[in-house]
Amino acid sequence: MGLEATTGRLADAVAWARKYSLFTYPFATACCAMEYMSLMGPRYDVARYGAEFPRFSPRQADMLLVVGTITERQAPVLKRIYDQICEPKWVVSFGVCASSGGFYQNYTTLPGIDHVIPVDVYIPGCPPRPEQVLDALVMLQDKIQRHDGYSQRMIELEKREAQMKKKKKHGSSTETSA
Amino acid sequence: MSKAALDRLVEHLRDGVISTHAHRGDETAVIDRSLIRSACLWLRDTEGLEFNMLSDLTAVDYYTMGREPRFEVVYHLHSLTLKQRLRVKVGVPEEDPVVDTVCDIWQVANWCEREVWDLYGIRFKDHPDMRRILMYEEFDGHPLRKDYPKDKRQPLYRRPQHEIDEALAGRPGSGHRPGFGPRNLLES
Amino acid sequence: MPARTKVVTVKRGLWENLYLPEIVRGLGVTLKHFFINTLGPKSKRQIVTIDYPDVVRELPERYRGVHRLNTREDGSVRCTACMMCATICPANCIHIEAGERENPASRDIEKFPQVFEIDELVCVVCGLCVEACPCDAIRMDTHVHMPPVEHRKDAVLEKPELMSRGTKSIAVDGGAGPDWRDKYTDLGSLTQIYRPDHIERDRERPARR
């Protein structure tokens, strides 16, 4: 019981640390990148949220910010970048085009990046105001504190599955010995 | 645009000019397809014309209007020294969509012709590098042709369909992987 | 007539090659900002950072935010399901299903939207729907931006939510009545500019009497 409480606390502390030091990988492609620049700029100053410096290497990032339209041609690139990011990772879809394709409903545009990678937070707006992005960041921080998020859930699931397997194996072995 | 330049072109090519017009002040000459290379060279190098810049090169598909020939390749010429412009067009039939390249006359035509090939499927003879430019190599068809449906998608990569379905349905708590959730965990 | 062109160029001399003077000059700029913003008088400080979400900047009058649906005096929705907004929307994000009122009064409008949904994750905030609405039912002057969502379906706003965001309308209910020609004599002249505030004034006038 005591151990569980301690590890639970520890996990909370890790989550707290994670949420205030989000390292962003901005996959900036289109118009929304302009608003992303504004978000980085002095007026909205995303540094106040600890998500200060963009990491242009997926290996160093833990939050993928998909900024702008993703076309069919870019989809494999995006998928590869997502795969390269270390666990746990979160994906924020910045703007309408990334979220749903927006008003580009044609042969070349992807109808939302959730056709390619899982998304944790969607930001509407074309492009969204920096305020909206900051809202989304707060939302994501909440999510991280809750140990929520697609990749975190996946880790959890794999852990439990492994545990169950272990238990089963263990159980079956004891049965045979008995 | 320039009336004088158009007159000189008509005078030079005579029968090679199929029609001319000056709708809204844009002097235009529709010329024979086989003459485009020599005409462009002449337009660039002749004194008094000096069209040293190719402003734009594009194509138009007249499929919905039922016009013959179906395509038109449009050249917008511009003379920086004499400040005049001219539009030259050639008709391209659907069965044999080939035009002579002008990419050694103006360097910019290289990419523009690749774009026309990509989007309209018009080939340019003797072009050094006739690859797709805007679409990917695996793309089948030419999207700006009028008979290509606007929303026909050719995905390069997709997640498994059930994952997309769940993501779009957005069932809270269900996650994106099938069978995920507290109940499933208990059952297993 | 002034010169047509202006040659811009930077000559490289000793000053530039010395490297340091320019660095010092640059440092001067940044240090000036630093000292003015920290030690300088309050009136001269130029800190542009907005402490969002503690401080929310006031949005301009014309800002296009979340949609809202206007209501009539009796609280029913002003929309008549004419589909103009859905037609002009380049993103096709508006979904309307029309229904008929059961007992339309003699001069009442017969149709209303049974379903009115806007998918804010598809909307590109161009404002064409507001321009296209012929009865001032849909508006975007809420001065609120759409909050981010965790699931795509959460971004679909339905009728009650759209109607809860304010009711102010500038249009006159049921037109200006049969005597509109006398009321608005200048309607014939097409050069008259009608800004929303003009119409607002017109609307307020009969009420005061």
Add this chain to the structure above:
Amino acid sequence: MYGSDRLRSVSAPELDEGMPTEEMVLNVGPSHPATHGTVHIKLWLDGEQVTGAQVNVGYLHRGFEKECEAHTYGENFPYTDRLNYVSPMLNNVGYALAVEKLLGVEAPERAQYIRMIVGELARLCDHLTYSAAQVAEMGAFTPFFYAIKARDFLWDILEEISGARLTHSYVRIGGVAADMPDGWVERTLATLVQVETVIKEIDTLMTRNRIFMDRMQNVAVFSKEEAISHGWTGPCLRGSGVDYDVRKDYPYLFYDRLDFEVPIGTAGDNMDRYLVRMEEMRQSISMIKQCFDQIPEGDYQLHDPRITIPPKQQSYNTIEGLINHFKIVVDGIEVPAGEAYTYIEGGNGELGFYIVSDGTGRPLKCRCRPPCFMLMTALEKLLVGHMIADLVPTFDTLNMIGGECDR
């Protein structure tokens, strides 16, 4: 004497001749910090020297033309916004002028002045963004913050008049969507003063800094003839020494009434392209001030029921107004059959719109002549022979905007 030269002087002669070098291929992009938007550059390297380059664009092809063909003339404004998303107003203006040319109408004088003002404001935004990206990618982050701050001020002004920060959709066929709000002129002038200070600060910080000069001067020199052959226009062509500016040579709107100079460079290197843009910002500020002096009273929109939606008062109250309104929304503006090509000075050069109409409310073809597509055709040539580090400043000076290049 550092690097290879120094090595050569001290090392044995066999190092000189027999160093086995292998050609290396380096992929830059599609997602790379130094590429605005997504572009893939494949470099063949000999050591640090670029021996060959291949530029692959098209990662942001969003089907602008196909979408335009499917929508009415009026609905296409949001799409034009997202072409050159750094200066959306200019795209709006260019497209509106093209349709107006086909229609054979002209917007009222006041509307044209407003278009000029917002257009120049957009150009300021464009060049500020350019300089922000340019210096930030070369390692100087402070001017980036200053420029973004100034751009935010300008966006506030544009937001006030149009209702959106970036994608304004403000211009309409036959005018603009709304008149200038009360007090807007004063606020704009106040903002311009702040922007001017910022430009001066960037100038002080960067222009004569030796590191900046080393990386910009005599790098990626492009001659006049080649630039013309590659279809270059705008600041890049002027950097190469050609004084072609659409505003001066083919005045549209009322640019012939304004007094301004066209900045040109001499060498055609990166530095000149940067300096031309810096000077253009100052010219733009003076142009906006002149416009405010000259702007007449009057209407901001044509009142032609076939072209513009009637005033709200009419569509609310009269059946004639309502019918006009419905007609324009459903069928669009019926543009007579024909073709027209208009060109304006965009952020990156001659921004042309070639529209073919078949007489219905939707264009048969709506082609945008993208200035930075033409600029990008030369990038392969510009990179060859330089160091790999020169890729970043060279690519930046071309100011490739994905939305416009790939449409």
